Amino acid sequence: MPRFALLLLTCACILPAQAQEPASEDWHNSLITVDTHIDIPISLATYGADPGIYGPMQVDIPKMHEGGLDIGFFIVYVAQASVTPVEYELAYQRAQQKFAGIERMLARYPDRIRLARNPEEASQLLAEGKLVAAIGIENAFPIGPNLEHLQEFYERGARYISLTHFGHNDFASSSSSRGGAEGYVEPEHDGLSDTGRELIRRMNDLGIMVDVSHTSAASTIQAAEYSRAPVIASHSGVKALYDHSRNMTDAEIVAVANGGGVIQLVAFDTYMRDVSEPNREAMNQIRDEFDLDFSSASQELLYEYRLRLAELGAQYPRANIGTLVDHIDYVVELVGVDHAGISSDFGGGGGVEGWDHIGQSAAVTEELISRGYTQEEVEKIWGGNLLRVWAEVEALANR
Ligand SMILES: [Zn+2]
Structure with a gap:
């Protein structure tokens, strides 16, 4: 993007004040922003x-107000376990806890x-000055065999479903074979199963x-080709x-x-x-020291744990907002600005240096603008693309 950056720099010197790029924090707050993956504690x-x-x-x-985040997809996450009737029932109950x-x-x-x-509905709520919650399910396991x-x-509001989490399931093979009481298991199918295709048809x-994150x-590739509507990767990076x-x-x-989907x-x-x-090793040491059960640990303890991991950054630099935007840049260069999101x-x-909580979201916009993205492009990346896909998925279902 250096071409745009140069252009921006030149324009800023010669144009009258009102035509310059506005201060990014003010402008950021006027954007419609979507974060597609926010995990929640059962508490x-x-x-x-x-x-x-x-x-x-x-x-x-x-x-969310501090960071100008308008729409958050809150996640009903259930870990993959063995594909037995008992574990299916437990998965359904865990999903209930997250929905609750x-x-x-x-x-x-x-x-x-x-x-x-x-x-x-989202834009109506935003017009009324409300924040918007949407729901994504991470792992199709609790849907049942x-x-x-x-x-x-669906009736409770789920509007995306990740086919897998860590570990293969009855619907698709995962990017990681971790899962189940047996530990590592081999996938029964390379890609989608017949039930996985049936699931996509009904979705x-x-x-x-x-959602193809974790698959x-x-x-x-099979899901993107098989689905009649565009698919998303709700939280993924670039290999x-x-x-x-x-x-x-x-x-x-x-x-x-x-x-037509978005990453x-x-x-x-x-x-x-x-x-x-x-x-x-240093991270593992902290992990062992805290020995957390993430689903039940107090938020204060989790905060302290994240702080300790972040402090390691002084010694071993963490990924930062620049790294995140490197991944965005890569997707934009490969397939265009209509297919990247955040x-x-x-x-x-989640969390990187400079974007460790949602209140710091304006810093991401600042980095995008400094790389030379135009306002129109930033709007697409921060939510426009995702909302376009959601609308297309909705329109197909209504037909
Ligand atoms: Zn995940």
């Missing part, structure tokens, strides 16, 4: 995890944040976005920049873009940079 909106106060969570209502957390937040703060079930809970989850019919390359199992190959990025580049430190062995994975391990 959300109870005493220990109150989204109504400026607290230790990386995302809460005051920080989001529903408590919405019930407790109806004047401040509301659920949107489609992009029109015969998709028995899909309709219920297309209902108007739920298909294997074969699953991603060409850092060879991590969670990152996408060029072929995957091209497949998603060819279908939401994720601010996840250890997916984005080479972590040296001593750095990894996600934080806050609450689920």
Whole structure:
């Protein structure tokens, strides 16, 4: 993007003040911004995890205002376990706990944040001065082996579903074989299974976005080709920049873009940079010291844990906002500006130097502008692309 940067620099000197790029923080606040991946504790909106106060969570209502974040996809995440009837039932119950957390937040703060079930509702709510919550399900596992809970989850507001998490399941192969009580398991199918295709058909019919973050390359490409509507990668990185199992190959990025979809580049430190062995050891040491159960640990303790990891950055530089925008740049150069977006994975391990909580979101805009992106391009990256895809998925379902 240096070409644009140069142009911007030149213009700033010769144009009258009102025609210059406005101060990015003010302008940032006027943008419609979407973060497609915000993990939640099962205790959300109870005493220990109150989204109504400026607290230790990386995302809460005051920080959404501070960072000018308009629309957040709050995540019903369920880990992959063995594909047995008992584990399916437990997965369904865990999903219930996550839905309940989001529903408590919405019930407790109806004047401040509301659920949107489609992009029109989202813009209506924003016009009324509300923040917007949308719901994504991370891992199709709790849907059930015969998709028995899909309709219920749709009715409760789920508008994207990731086909897998870490670990293969009955729907698709994952980018990582971790999962289940047996530990590492081999996939039963390379890519989508017949049930996985059936799931995509029904998601297309209902108007739920298909999410290919966490899937294997074969699953991603097959899903992008099979889906009648554009697909998203709700929180992923670029493999060409850092060879991590969670990152996408060029072929995957091209497949998603060819279908009209969008890749939401994720601010996840250890997916984005080479972590040296001593750095990894130091991180593991902190992990062992805290020995956290993430689903039940207090938000204060999690905050302290994140702080300790961040402090390691003095010794071993972490990924920063520049690294995140490197990943955005790569996708933009490969497939164009209509196919890149932003996600934080806050609450689920996300956060980079300079963007450690949602209140700091204006800094991402600043970096994009400094790289030479135009305002129109930044609007697309910060939410325009995702909202376009959501509207197309919705329109297909309505037809
Ligand atoms: Zn994830």
